[in-house]
Amino acid sequence: MTLRLTDEEQAALRQRAELEGISLQEAARRAVREFVDRSVHRDRVAEAAAKILVAHDDALRRLGE
Numbered sequence: 001m002t003l004r005l006t007d008e009e010q011a012a013l014r015q016r017a018e019l020e021g022i023s024l025q026e027a028a029r030r031a032v033r034e035f036v037d038r039s040v041h042r043d044r045v046a047e048a049a050a051k052i053l054v055a056h057d058d059a060l061r062r063l064g065e
Contacts, residue, residue: 003028 005013017027053060 013024013027013031017024020027022030
């Protein structure tokens, strides 16, 4: 896989990697893992919220009146 970054993105990644004492590759891999983890978390929260809305529909509707 080839990752193409803008000059600004590459400079920011390089600066962050240097501050963390890691390689550019490791910094990019961490960013990908964080993105995936956040996405999975967001999906799980949305799924749980949908279940709560269904399970408590009547009570939520009455509270809104």
